[in-house]
Amino acid sequence: MSFVWRKRWFLLLFPLLLAASVWQIRVETDLNAFFTATDNEDSRLLSALLKSGELSRRYLLVVEKGNRSNPGNDAERNASSLPASAALDAFSAKLVEKLAQIQDVEKVWPANEPPREWIDAIRTYAPYHARLFSLNPQQDASTLFDPGKLESRAEGLKQALFSPQGGFVKAIAKQDPLLLSLNGFKDMQNQFQRQANLKSGGSALILQSRPAALDSDAHLRLQAAIRSSFDALNQSAGEKFRLSMAGVPVFSVAAQSEIGRDVTLVSVVSSVAVTLVFLLLFRSFSALHWVMMVQAASFVLGTLATALIFGYVHSLTLALGASLIGICTDYPIHVMVHCAKHRHPPLDAARLLWPSLAMGGLTTIIGYAALGLTGFPGFEQIAVFALFSISASLALTRWVLPALLAKSTLHSAHLPGIAAWAGFCGRHRRGLLSLFACGVILAFFTLPQLRWMDDMQKLAMNMDQIKQQDAAVRAHFSSIEPGRFVLVKADDIETALRRSEAVERRLITLKQAGILSEYHGLFPWLASQALQADNAKVYAQSLTPQFQEAWRAGLVKAGLSLDKLGGLLPPIAGPLRPETVLASPVRHILSGQMIEGQNGIALSIWLGEHDPVKLAEGLAGLEGARYFSQKDQLDQLAGQYRDRSLLMLAIGIAIMGLFILLQQRNIRKVVLTLLPSVASVLFIFAIWALMGEEVSFLHVIGLLLSVSLCVDYGIFFMDNRGEDSDVTYHGIAASTLTTLASFGALGLGKTPTLPILALSVSLGVTLGFLLCPLLIQKPAR
Amino acid sequence: MKYGLWLLLALWPVAGLANEPGLAELLGRIRHNGSAEFSYQETRKLELATSPWSGRGMMLSGVDGSLIKLQLQPMRVIMVITGQRMYYWDPEQKQRHSGLIGQAGAAGEEITLFRFIIQGHTEHLQSTYDFTHQIRGKAWHLRMTPKPGLNDENAPTIEISGDEDNTKRQVLIRQADGESTEYQMVKTAEGPEVEKSIRRLLLEAIGD
Numbered sequence: 001m002s003f004v005w006r007k008r009w010f011l012l013l014f015p016l017l018l019a020a021s022v023w024q025i026r027v028e029t030d031l032n033a034f035f036t037a038t039d040n041e042d043s044r045l046l047s048a049l050l051k052s053g054e055l056s057r058r059y060l061l062v063v064e065k066g067n068r069s070n071p072g073n074d075a076e077r078n079a080s081s082l083p084a085s086a087a088l089d090a091f092s093a094k095l096v097e098k099l100a101q102i103q104d105v106e107k108v109w110p111a112n113e114p115p116r117e118w119i120d121a122i123r124t125y126a127p128y129h130a131r132l133f134s135l136n137p138q139q140d141a142s143t144l145f146d147p148g149k150l151e152s153r154a155e156g157l158k159q160a161l162f163s164p165q166g167g168f169v170k171a172i173a174k175q176d177p178l179l180l181s182l183n184g185f186k187d188m189q190n191q192f193q194r195q196a197n198l199k200s201g202g203s204a205l206i207l208q209s210r211p212a213a214l215d216s217d218a219h220l221r222l223q224a225a226i227r228s229s230f231d232a233l234n235q236s237a238g239e240k241f242r243l244s245m246a247g248v249p250v251f252s253v254a255a256q257s258e259i260g261r262d263v264t265l266v267s268v269v270s271s272v273a274v275t276l277v278f279l280l281l282f283r284s285f286s287a288l289h290w291v292m293m294v295q296a297a298s299f300v301l302g303t304l305a306t307a308l309i310f311g312y313v314h315s316l317t318l319a320l321g322a323s324l325i326g327i328c329t330d331y332p333i334h335v336m337v338h339c340a341k342h343r344h345p346p347l348d349a350a351r352l353l354w355p356s357l358a359m360g361g362l363t364t365i366i367g368y369a370a371l372g373l374t375g376f377p378g379f380e381q382i383a384v385f386a387l388f389s390i391s392a393s394l395a396l397t398r399w400v401l402p403a404l405l406a407k408s409t410l411h412s413a414h415l416p417g418i419a420a421w422a423g424f425c426g427r428h429r430r431g432l433l434s435l436f437a438c439g440v441i442l443a444f445f446t447l448p449q450l451r452w453m454d455d456m457q458k459l460a461m462n463m464d465q466i467k468q469q470d471a472a473v474r475a476h477f478s479s480i481e482p483g484r485f486v487l488v489k490a491d492d493i494e495t496a497l498r499r500s501e502a503v504e505r506r507l508i509t510l511k512q513a514g515i516l517s518e519y520h521g522l523f524p525w526l527a528s529q530a531l532q533a534d535n536a537k538v539y540a541q542s543l544t545p546q547f548q549e550a551w552r553a554g555l556v557k558a559g560l561s562l563d564k565l566g567g568l569l570p571p572i573a574g575p576l577r578p579e580t581v582l583a584s585p586v587r588h589i590l591s592g593q594m595i596e597g598q599n600g601i602a603l604s605i606w607l608g609e610h611d612p613v614k615l616a617e618g619l620a621g622l623e624g625a626r627y628f629s630q631k632d633q634l635d636q637l638a639g640q641y642r643d644r645s646l647l648m649l650a651i652g653i654a655i656m657g658l659f660i661l662l663q664q665r666n667i668r669k670v671v672l673t674l675l676p677s678v679a680s681v682l683f684i685f686a687i688w689a690l691m692g693e694e695v696s697f698l699h700v701i702g703l704l705l706s707v708s709l710c711v712d713y714g715i716f717f718m719d720n721r722g723e724d725s726d727v728t729y730h731g732i733a734a735s736t737l738t739t740l741a742s743f744g745a746l747g748l749g750k751t752p753t754l755p756i757l758a759l760s761v762s763l764g765v766t767l768g769f770l771l772c773p774l775l776i777q778k779p780a781r
Numbered sequence: 782m783k784y785g786l787w788l789l790l791a792l793w794p795v796a797g798l799a800n801e802p803g804l805a806e807l808l809g810r811i812r813h814n815g816s817a818e819f820s821y822q823e824t825r826k827l828e829l830a831t832s833p834w835s836g837r838g839m840m841l842s843g844v845d846g847s848l849i850k851l852q853l854q855p856m857r858v859i860m861v862i863t864g865q866r867m868y869y870w871d872p873e874q875k876q877r878h879s880g881l882i883g884q885a886g887a888a889g890e891e892i893t894l895f896r897f898i899i900q901g902h903t904e905h906l907q908s909t910y911d912f913t914h915q916i917r918g919k920a921w922h923l924r925m926t927p928k929p930g931l932n933d934e935n936a937p938t939i940e941i942s943g944d945e946d947n948t949k950r951q952v953l954i955r956q957a958d959g960e961s962t963e964y965q966m967v968k969t970a971e972g973p974e975v976e977k978s979i980r981r982l983l984l985e986a987i988g989d
Binding site: 085086089090093094096097109110112113115116158159161162163164166167170173174196559560561562564565 | 825827828829830831832834860863864865866867869874877878879880881883884891892983987
C-alpha cells in the first residue's frame with residue numbers, strides 16, 4: 001500500500017476507533033475492583049463485604065454544639081429556651097426527618113434507639129416464643145420457668161401494659177403472655193441502652209445508605225446532600241451546631257478524590273514531560289504531532305480492548321496506562337534517531353530496526369504479562385492494556401509512521417555526556433568490571449538484610465486527618481468494629497446456624513470474662529431448627545399444671561385477664577424457617593451478616609471492642625468458625641502478592657531470555673543482553689537493604705517492569721542494527737529519558753502505589769542504561 | 782333556571798356549615814396557646830386488665846407546644862413530649878427512655894394524637910375525623926369519629942367536653958378494640974410560673 005493510502009486509512013480509522021471507545025468504554029472507579037483479589041474464597045468474601053455489607057454502607061453522624069451561636073428565627077429562639085441537651089435532641093430529630101427524605105438514604109435513626117422496622121419485626125416473633133426464647137434453653141429454664149417468680153412477672157406485665165410501650169407489649173402478650181419471645185432480644189435492648197448511657201455530649205445518628213460502600217460517585221453526592229440538609233437546618237438554628245461524619249464511605253470518597261487527582265496529574269505531567277523530551281530531542285512539531293497521534297491510537301486501542309475483555313476500564317488502569325505512552329514512544333524514537341543521524345528515510349530505518357523493535361516490544365509484553373499473573377487484580381487489566389497498546393504501537397511504528405513522517409524534517413539533538421560515558425566505559429572497562437564484580441558480591445551479602453513490608457496499611461493512602469475524625473466520631477458510639485468479626489461457614493444454612501449458635505454461646509462466656517464488650521449475632525432473628533426443637537422441648541416440659549396454676553394466680557393478683565392471658569399454649573407446630581424470615585423485612589437487618597456463595601453459606605458475627613488474641617484463642621475448637629480480621633487478611637494477601645511477584649520476576653526474566661535465545665541463537669549474547677537489567681535489580685535490592693527500606697510486592701512489580709524495559713536496551717545495544725553504537729546508545733538514551741519522564745510523573749501521585757512504581761522503574765532503567773556500555777562490549781563498527 | 786341550579790350547588794357547602802352553628806367558635810375555645818397547668822385524674826380500661834386503673838397528677842402545656850404529664854399516683858412518673866421527641870422517667874424503677882416520636886410506630890401516633898387532644902389542636906385532626914358538637918347552656922360536648930373509609934382501622938373515637946369558662950375539661954379516648962382512657966382535668970395555673978415548672982420537669986426527665 002502506498003504511503004498516501006496508509007496515511008488516509010490511519011486518519012480515517014483513528015477517529016472511528018476513538019468514537020468506538022467513547023461509545024463502548026465504562027470507566028470503573030470502585031477501588032475494590034482494582035485492589036482486592038478474587039482468586040481465593042476469603043478475598044471474595046472480603047470483596048463482597050466491602051461492596052454491599054450493611055456496616056460498610058453505614059454513616060455514623062454526630063451532631064454537637066458548635067462554637068458559634070447566632071440568634072435564629074422565632075421557633076429556634078423558643079427552642080433555645082430548652083435545656084442544651086433537649087435543644088440538641090430537638091435539632092437532631094429535625095435532622096433525622098430531613099435526612100430520611102434524601103433519595104440515597106435507606107433509613108436513618110438515632111443510635112440509642114432501634115429503627116422502627118426492627119420493633120415491628122420483633123412483634124412478628126411472638127407466635128414462635130416457645131421455640132426462640134433462649135440460646136441455652138436448659139440452662140435458662142430454671143430462671144424463666146420458676147413458678148416462684150410468676151407473681152412478679154405478672155405484675156411486671158401489668159406495668160408494661162400501662163407504660164408508653166403498652167400497645168407494643170399488648171400485641172405480644174396476647175400471643176405470648178410470658179413475653180418469652182422478648183427474652184432473646186434483651187441483648188439488643190441492652191446495646192441500645194448502653195448507647196443511651198454514653199452521655200458523650202453529642203447526638204449520635206446512624207444513616208444507612210443505599211449505594212454500595214465503594215460507589216464513590218454516589219457517596220460523594222450523598223455526602224453533599226447530607227451536608228446541605230444539615231447546613232439548611234443549622235442556619236435557621238443560628239448555626240449553633242456542627243456535624244461530623246465517619247464510616248467506610250467517607251474513606252472511599254476521600255480515596256476516590258485523591259485517585260482522581262492522581263490520574264489527572266499523572267496523565268498531564270507524563271504527557272507534557274514526554275512532549276518536552278521529544279521536542280528537545282528532535283525539534284520537530286510535525287514529527288511530535290504524528291508520533292503523538294500514533295501513541296494516542298495505541299492508547300485508544302488498548303483501552304478499547306480492555307473494555308471489551310473486562311467489560312470496564314478502571315481509572316487506575318488509565319493512570320498507569322498513561323505511563324505506557326513513554327514506553328511506546330521508545331519505538332518511534334529509535335526509528336527517528338536513526339533517521340536523523342544517518343539521514344535514512346523513515347521506512348528504511350523502520351525496516352532496519354524492526355527485529356530489535358519487535359524483540360524489545362515482546363520482552364516488554366512478557367514483563368507486563370508476568371505483572372498480570374502476580375494475582376493483583378488491577379494488574380491483569382494493565383497487562384491486557386499493555387499487550388494491545390504495545391502491539392499497536394509497534395505495528396504503527398513499522399507500517400504507518402514512515403508514511404506519516406515522509407515530509408517531516410528531523411533534527412537529532414546531541415545529548416551531552418552520552419558518548420563520554422560510553423567512551424569512559426570502553427577505556428576503563430577492566431577496572432570498572434572489577435568494581436562491578438565486587439559490587440555484585442557485596443550486593444549478594446546485603447540481600448539477607450532486606451526488610452519485607454508485612455503491613456498492607458502502609459500501602460494505603462495517608463488519611464490521618466480522616467482517621468482522627470473517624471476516631472472522634474466513633475467515641476460517641478458504643479460501636480461494633482467493622483473490620484473484624486467471627487466468620488462461620490457451612491455447606492447449608494442449618495449447619496451454619498448451629499455453628500453460629502455455638503459461637504454465640506462461646507462469645508457470651510468471653511463477654512463475661514471481659515474479653516469482649518458486645519457482639520451482634522443472628523439469634524434470635526434466625527435460629528437453627530435444632531435449637532428451636534430444644535427450646536420447644538424445654539418449654540413443653542416446663543408447662544406443668546402447677547406452673548400454669550401459679551401463672552393464673554399471678555395474673556389474678558395483678559388484676560390481669562385470665563381469659564386473655566391465662567392459657568399458655570403449646571409450642572407452635574412447625575419451626576420458624578430461614579426462608580420465611582428472609583422473605584420478611586428482617587432480611588434487611590441481617591443483610592450484612594449473611595453471604596451466600598458457591599461453596600455454601602457464610603455468617604458473620606459482628607464484634608464490639610475486644611482483645612483479638614484472646615478472642616481468637618477463645619474460639620478454638622469450634623467447627624467452621626474463625627476470627628476474621630480484614631487487616632490480617634489484607635496483610636496475608638500482601639505476603640501472597642510479594643511471593644508471587646518475586647516468582648513472576650524470575651519467570652519473566654527466564655522467558656525473555658528464551659525469546660532472545662531464539663532470536664540470537666547464542667547463549668553468551670543472551671546473558672550479556674539480560675545482564676544490565678538483572679544487575680540493576682540486584683543493586684537496587686542491595687540499596688534498599690542497606691537503606692532499611694521496607695520492600696513490598698509493589699517494589700518487586702516495579703522492578704519487573706524495569707527489567708522488561710531494560711532488556712530492550714540490551715537488545716538494541718547488542719543488535720546495533722545501524723552499526724553505529726553511538727547512534728544506538730543515543731536512541732537508548734532518548735528512550736530512557738521518555739521512560740523517566742513518564743514513570744517519573746507517577747512519583748507525584750499521593751496514592752503510595754504510584755511513587756513506589758515510579759521509584760522502582762526509574763532506578764531500574766537508569767542503572768540498566770548506565771550498565772549497558774560497560775557490560776555489553778562496544779560492538780565493532 | 783340553569784344559572785340558579787349552579788348557584789345552589791356552589792353554595793351548598795356553605796349551607797352545610799351553617800347547620801353547625803358554633804363549631805368554629807368551640808374549636809377555637811378549646812385550643813391552648815399559652816402555658817397552662819391542669820390537675821388530672823386518669824382512668825384506663827384495658828382489654829387485658831380485669832379492673833380499671835386510676836392515676837392522678839399534673840398536666841403542663843407550654844408555649845412551644847411541649848406537654849408534660851407528671852403522674853403522682855400510684856407512683857411518680859414523668860412523660861415529656863417536646864418537638865419531635867419524647868422522654869420518660871420512672872424514678873421508682875429507675876427507668877429512663879427517650880426517643881423520636883416518629884420512630885415509635887403506633888405508640889408514636891398515639892402520643893401525637895394525645896398532644897393534639899389535650900392542647901386542643903383539633904385542626905390537625907380535621908382531615909381524618911368527623912366532628913359533631915352540642916352546646917347546652919354553659920356545657921359543651923365535642924365528638925370526633927374516624928371518617929368512614931379511613932385506612933387506619935385502629936383510630937380511636939374521641940370525646941371532649943367542658944364548661945364555658947374552660948377551667949374544667951373531660952377527655953375520653955375510646956380505642957377500636959374497646960380500651961379507653963378518660964381524663965378529668967381542672968386548670969390550676971397559667972403563665973410564666975408554669976414555664977419554669979416545665980423546664981424543671983424536662984431537666985429531670987432528661988436526667989441533666
